[in-house]
Amino acid sequence: MAYITCEDITLRYxxxxxxxxxxxxxxxxxxLCIVGENGSGKSTLMKCLLGxxxxxxxxxxxxxxxxxxxxxxxxxxxxxxxxxxxxxxxxVLSGCLNGGFFHPFYTKADKARxxxxxxxxxxxxxxxxxxxxxxxxQQQRVLLARALCATKKLLLLxxxxxxxxxxxxxxxxxxLRHIHEEHGITIIMITHDVxxxxxxxxxxxxxxxxxxFFGSCAEYEKSELGxxxxxENTEQEHCENCAHGHRKExxx
Amino acid sequence: xxxxxxxxxxxxxxxxxxxxxxxxxxxxxxxxxxGVSLVLKRCSMIGDGLSHVGYGTLCxxxxxxxxxxxxxxxxxxxxxxxxLRLSESSRLGGDTAIALFSASALALGIFAxxxxxxxxxxxxxxxxxxxxxxxxxxxxSVILSVCVLxxxxxxxxxxxxxxxxxxxxxxxxxxxxxxxxxIAVLTAxxxxxxxxxxxxxxxxxxxxxxxVTAMRLCKRFRAVVLTAVAVSVxxxxxxxxxxxxxxxxxxxxxxxxxxxxxxxxxxxxxxLRKIQPNGNERTKSR
Numbered sequence: 001m002a003y004i005t006c007e008d009i010t011l012r013y014x015x016x017x018x019x020x021x022x023x024x025x026x027x028x029x030x031x032l033c034i035v036g037e038n039g040s041g042k043s044t045l046m047k048c049l050l051g052x053x054x055x056x057x058x059x060x061x062x063x064x065x066x067x068x069x070x071x072x073x074x075x076x077x078x079x080x081x082x083x084x085x086x087x088x089x090x091x092v093l094s095g096c097l098n099g100g101f102f103h104p105f106y107t108k109a110d111k112a113r114x115x116x117x118x119x120x121x122x123x124x125x126x127x128x129x130x131x132x133x134x135x136x137x138q139q140q141r142v143l144l145a146r147a148l149c150a151t152k153k154l155l156l157l158x159x160x161x162x163x164x165x166x167x168x169x170x171x172x173x174x175x176l177r178h179i180h181e182e183h184g185i186t187i188i189m190i191t192h193d194v195x196x197x198x199x200x201x202x203x204x205x206x207x208x209x210x211x212x213f214f215g216s217c218a219e220y221e222k223s224e225l226g227x228x229x230x231x232e233n234t235e236q237e238h239c240e241n242c243a244h245g246h247r248k249e250x251x252x
Numbered sequence: 253x254x255x256x257x258x259x260x261x262x263x264x265x266x267x268x269x270x271x272x273x274x275x276x277x278x279x280x281x282x283x284x285x286x287g288v289s290l291v292l293k294r295c296s297m298i299g300d301g302l303s304h305v306g307y308g309t310l311c312x313x314x315x316x317x318x319x320x321x322x323x324x325x326x327x328x329x330x331x332x333x334x335x336l337r338l339s340e341s342s343r344l345g346g347d348t349a350i351a352l353f354s355a356s357a358l359a360l361g362i363f364a365x366x367x368x369x370x371x372x373x374x375x376x377x378x379x380x381x382x383x384x385x386x387x388x389x390x391x392x393s394v395i396l397s398v399c400v401l402x403x404x405x406x407x408x409x410x411x412x413x414x415x416x417x418x419x420x421x422x423x424x425x426x427x428x429x430x431x432x433x434x435i436a437v438l439t440a441x442x443x444x445x446x447x448x449x450x451x452x453x454x455x456x457x458x459x460x461x462x463x464v465t466a467m468r469l470c471k472r473f474r475a476v477v478l479t480a481v482a483v484s485v486x487x488x489x490x491x492x493x494x495x496x497x498x499x500x501x502x503x504x505x506x507x508x509x510x511x512x513x514x515x516x517x518x519x520x521x522x523x524l525r526k527i528q529p530n531g532n533e534r535t536k537s538r
Contacts, residue, residue, distance in 0.1 A: 073423040090412065
């Protein structure tokens with residue numbers, strides 16, 4: 001059974017219907033990129049996946065042992081966070097709060113888990129630094145470590161590359177690949193960068209205003225929708241996020 | 253200037269000063285703790301709105317001859333709940349909803365008190381009267397403060413998570429609405445207690461000042477919380493001493509000491525900026 005099964009769902013944003021008859025599945029080990037224009041319902045879909053909102057019609061079911069609070073989430077950063085006085089350790093630890101039972105304080109296991117994730121993302125040296133003084137890429141890694149504290153199964157990222165320079169974006173893709181391949185974590189990523197999505201993901205969900213597509217990257221490139229969005233201009237127009245040696249890295 | 257040794261007779265200390273000290277420290281503690289969350293969540297106006305509602309309710313309670321504290325606490329808690337709901341769902345936006353709601357409550361209270369001709373009695377609560385609190389008021393406020401402190405301690409980690417990132421907290425299964433409500437209820441209780449001492453006009457700044465001062469100085473959440481508490485309590489003590497000495501209003505003196513602390517706390521940051529004008533990563537990224 002799949003982690004997430006969406007059957008014939010309808011998404012509404014306020015009173016406007018943005019998507020109808022949308023179906024897709026996310027299985028263990030998937031690397032799914034959700035792409036689509038602004039206003040096509042990407043963020044609304046994400047809210048449904050996270051349980052912040054219910055689907056307006058159709059069914060969204062969780063399976064394969066995945067519980068709703070076991071999704072690690074990397075949100076878009078808010079203005080509040082950019083000026084928040086908190087140490088990296090405090091931020092990462094706050095990912096450990098979904099234990100289920102009521103614990104007034106963090107347990108030893110929580111602290112060990114946070115330390116392990118900081119190690120994994122190479123931010124142990126920053127543990128006592130102030131979050132707001134870090135660079136954009138470092139902040140993103142801190143939030144990633146927090147998300148990984150909350151999950152061992154599924155990671156959901158909302159436009160993680162916004163505002164990062166190409167080098168840092170490349171690095172983030174490499175980290176995601178590492179998490180995906182070495183730690184076996186299923187990834188769902190929302191992005192507006194179709195070309196990077198095709199390069200890194202295994203499956204693509206394209207939600208458009210008129211039509212949508214769900215299938216493997218190869219199928220997407222051949223599909224009508226994919227051709228239109230990847231365009232004939234793929235070769236001339238260089239994707240800025242992947243400008244630096246991504247092919248090389250893939251072969252490593 | 254008063255001669256302190258003449259005022260501070262043993263009787264004065266035990267009957268008036270000591271209860272005021274205990275209640276004042278308790279409320280300073282609570283208000284600074286909650287202030288940190290309110291300022292960081294960008295809803296410091298809730299404190300202000302609640303103090304208006306509290307003042308309005310007090311006026312009505314006194315006009316009707318009810319016990320002021322015991323009526324006001326539940327009403328302000330209810331108001332906190334309504335304000336939170338309004339700012340969540342309303343098309344007006346949070347701050348507008350708060351302004352409308354609190355101004356109406358205040359107007360209602362003043363309307364009632366002007367009908368009952370109670371203006372002198374009620375103005376106590378406008379500016380606070382910590383040295384005129386009754387024994388039962390002091391006991392009541394200490395008990396409530398201890399409750400606020402305990403709840404804050406028990407839920408400290410959750411309060412951090414909800415303050416830092418509501419969406420993430422909600423996605424990992426925390427009941428964010430419950431914790432927001434909890435913060436609002438604790439704020440409501442603190443506002444009412446503070447209103448008796450510092451006055452309705454000043455209580456919201458008593459919540460905000462220590463938090464902002466601490467944020468200037470510290471880089472960790474826990475350090476910010478602890479520093480805010482320390483700043484708040486010391487400002488209260490200095491302000492109280494000052495007001496005895498120079499015979500000034502207690503609430504206003506405490507706030508002015510807070511302002512002084514705030515100004516002093518901004519000096520190191522300003523100096524640092526002068527020394528290394530481009531050394532700050534944050535200013536670059538904005």
